[in-house]
Amino acid sequence: MNDRLPPLWIRRFFAWFCREELRDTVEDDLITLYSRKRRNMAAFKANIWYFFTVLTFLQPFALKRIQTNHLNPIDMFYNNLKIGIRFMQKHLIYSTINVLGLAVGLSAVILISLFIIDELSYDRFHTKGENIVRVTYKLETPNSTRQGAKLPFPLKGALESNYPEVINVARFYHWSGDTPLLAYGDQKHTEDGMYFGGLPHSIAFRPEPNSGL
Amino acid sequence: MKGTYLGEFEELVLLTTGILYDDAYGLAIKDELEKQTGRSPMISSVHKALVRLEDKGYLKSYMQSGATLSRGRPKRLYKLTALGKRVVNQSRELRNNMWNAIPKVVWSGGEG
Numbered sequence: 001m002n003d004r005l006p007p008l009w010i011r012r013f014f015a016w017f018c019r020e021e022l023r024d025t026v027e028d029d030l031i032t033l034y035s036r037k038r039r040n041m042a043a044f045k046a047n048i049w050y051f052f053t054v055l056t057f058l059q060p061f062a063l064k065r066i067q068t069n070h071l072n073p074i075d076m077f078y079n080n081l082k083i084g085i086r087f088m089q090k091h092l093i094y095s096t097i098n099v100l101g102l103a104v105g106l107s108a109v110i111l112i113s114l115f116i117i118d119e120l121s122y123d124r125f126h127t128k129g130e131n132i133v134r135v136t137y138k139l140e141t142p143n144s145t146r147q148g149a150k151l152p153f154p155l156k157g158a159l160e161s162n163y164p165e166v167i168n169v170a171r172f173y174h175w176s177g178d179t180p181l182l183a184y185g186d187q188k189h190t191e192d193g194m195y196f197g198g199l200p201h202s203i204a205f206r207p208e209p210n211s212g213l
Numbered sequence: 214m215k216g217t218y219l220g221e222f223e224e225l226v227l228l229t230t231g232i233l234y235d236d237a238y239g240l241a242i243k244d245e246l247e248k249q250t251g252r253s254p255m256i257s258s259v260h261k262a263l264v265r266l267e268d269k270g271y272l273k274s275y276m277q278s279g280a281t282l283s284r285g286r287p288k289r290l291y292k293l294t295a296l297g298k299r300v301v302n303q304s305r306e307l308r309n310n311m312w313n314a315i316p317k318v319v320w321s322g323g324e325g
Contacts, residue, residue, distance in 0.1 A: 024289075026256075028286060028288070053256065056258075162254065180322055
């Protein structure tokens with residue numbers, strides 16, 4: 001009878017993945033089927049058949065259960081979650097107000113932070129960035145109010161001569177006409193978003209396209 | 214519980230377990246199914262159905278006391294539980310009711 005047993009390595013493989021409760025019963029069935037096959041089949045063919053039949057048992061129902069450690073904190077967490085959900089179902093109005101309030105508060109904080117972070121991101125590259133000021137205007141007419149940063153050219157002189165605390169004034173002008181053709185030596189090329197700048201040497205300057213700066 | 218829904222193959226396995234009564238184990242069920250239905254299910258399908266049916270509570274497995282297989286290991290046998298019997302009965306009643314609901318004219322071929 002012993003020569004009728006399937007190869008040991010396949011049997012070991014089966015024993016490795018199969019669940020304890022099923023292993024003996026299933027293997028007895030498999031071995032009986034195998035010896036039936038061997039009656040009218042070459043050992044080689046029967047072995048292949050056995051291997052593929054073992055492979056068909058690679059399904060969740062036959063696999064070993066993975067031991068999950070039931071750690072107390074995890075169970076406690078699930079319990080707390082359940083209690084929380086039940087409480088919310090019981091006190092529906094209270095919970096709605098609570099959750100909505102938290103959502104509104106959090107979104108307000110996030111939006112305000114984004115705005116402040118953006119505002120503080122200017123002039124970081126400059127050692128005296130704290131002292132750089134952008135001049136804007138606000139024009140109020142009976143019908144409307146306009147705001148912007150487009151100011152007249154002579155403002156530079158007026159600021160520098162009338163305000164002692166103003167050390168330097170930089171002004172620049174956005175070319176909003178057609179894309180100009182630039183020539184330097186014998187190189188010629190077109191350039192989008194061109195600015196004319198009159199910059200004092202002490203201010204390094206990085207305009208960003210379309211920033212309206 | 215997933216309700217009393219029963220697959221076709223699962224129902225056949227339940228019925229075969231009933232037929233074999235006190236000697237229903239994996240391979241015997243496969244052989245009996247082959248004899249009754251003419252098709253030869255995979256041994257893994259049979260075992261899968263048995264595990265599922267036991268999970269659903271329609272079958273109960275027990276280790277055979279005394280007699281063992283040729284290789285000296287106790288044999289795991291299955292038997293129908295009360296719930297399993299009820300489910301098989303419900304399934305048959307459903308079929309009977311639906312059979313009775315079919316008008317006679319269908320069988321006499323009147324519709325052409």
